[in-house]
Structures are given as C-alpha cells and as structure tokens.
C-alpha cells in the first residue's frame with residue numbers, strides 16, 4: 001500500500017470483526033514500526049501485546065478497578081487536564097465527541113448511552129488484540145513525543161497489513177489494573193493502549209469522519225520567496 005493511501009484511509013476504528021489476528025501479523029506490524037526514529041536512537045517504547053485469556057483478564061480487572069476509581073477522575077500529570085484546554089483545542093475535543101455520538105445516534109444529553117460507548121474502550125472496541133505501550137519513568141516527560149511517533153508508525157504499519165487501529169489514551173485511566181495484570185515493572189509508565197484488528201465495515205461508529213484544519217491554519221512559512 002502506498003504511504004499516502006495508508007495515511008489517507010487510516011482512521012480510528014471503534015468496531016472490529018471477531019476475525020483473529022495471528023501473532024505473526026502483529027510481529028510483522030511491529031517489525032515495520034520499529035523503524036520509527038527517536039532522539040539519539042533511544043527507542044523508548046515497550047509494547048505489550050494482549051490477546052486471548054490475558055486480554056479477557058485485563059478487561060475484567062480494568063472494569064473492576066474503574067468501579068472504585070471512575071474513569072476521568074484519575075489525575076494525569078503528563079496528559080494535562082482537558083478542562084484547562086484553551087480554544088480552539090477545547091472546541092475540537094468537544095466536536096470530536098459530538099461527531100462520534102451523532103454517528104452512533106446518541107443524544108449528547110444521554111449520559112447512559114455515552115457511558116455505554118465509553119465502556120467499549122475496555123473491550124478494545126471488540127478488537128481481538130490489544131496493545132499497551134509503556135515507557136521507562138526515567139525518560140519522562142522528554143521522550144513521550146518519541147513514543148508518540150512510534151504509535152503513529154504502528155497505526156500506519158497496521159494499514160499496510162490491512163488492519164485497523166484505535167489509539168486509546170483511555171488505558172492511562174486504569175493504569176494500576178494494567179500494571180497488575182501485565183505484571184509490569186513499576187518503573188514503567190503506562191502511556192497508551194491501542195485496539196488492533198479488522199474493521200467492521202458496516203458499523204456506524206466507523207463512518208464518522210473527523211475533520212482536519214487546512215495547512216494554512218497551523219503552518220507558518222518564513223523566508224520563502226514564493227509567498228502567496
């Protein structure tokens with residue numbers, strides 16, 4: 001697949017087919033993604049690939065943990081507090097939720113239906129494989145950007161294999177449950193999760209199109225002769 005096509009047709013998929021993903025396919029995706037650059041070639045990523053019974057246990061434990069520590073109520077010093085986001089980021093975040101709920105026919109005021117959609121995160125949106133990304137705490141916060149680049153590579157590499165993904169910052173909210181089930185070294189910080197599988201082409205959640213600003217809205221060109 002052409003790189004430009006992979007970039008253009010990647011989107012966050014929030015409903016997957018139950019079709020299993022062989023271990024060799026995940027290895028192939030990670031083998032491609034490991035070409036990602038990182039500062040001084042530190043390669044600060046650790047990936048925990050969960051399937052089968054471990055995936056089930058992770059879901060179960062995360063749900064139980066969230067019962068006592070509601071999602072959204074846990075502090076995230078590294079992620080920042082969305083309540084403090086300024087315009088236009090605050091508005092875009094709000095708009096993202098609106099578009100998703102609209103595609104799913106959920107009324108924005110319907111808290112129960114919104115909760116139900118949030119619950120889909122626990123189940124990796126039905127994807128048979130979950131990825132958990134962690135980083136050694138000694139590398140925080142400086143190398144989080146490098147880890148983000150790696151995540152981007154994984155998402156595009158998945159497209160090359162005909163698979164889809166949804167990045168899930170959500171898993172930070174239940175990080176203690178993740179640490180426990182994956183028996184993670186406490187020196188590792190759970191940064192993000194990702195659902196990986198085959199997209200359900202008929203599900204309305206996968207019809208949502210998130211817009212992007214044009215280049216002129218975020219790029220400044222300085223020192224160019226061919227000014228428009």
Ligand SMILES: Cc1cc2nc3c(=O)[nH]c(=O)nc-3n(C[C@H](O)[C@H](O)[C@H](O)COP(=O)(O)O)c2cc1C
Nearest residue numbers: 010011012014096121166167168169170171192210
């Ligand atoms: C770092 C990161 C974390 C994300 N966390 C979540 C998440 O927890 N749950 C979710 O449904 N989508 C999550 N997303 C998906 C974004 O909402 C999505 O990328 C954005 O709306 C743009 O849509 P697109 O990916 O379809 O182009 C995340 C994306 C990124 C890059």
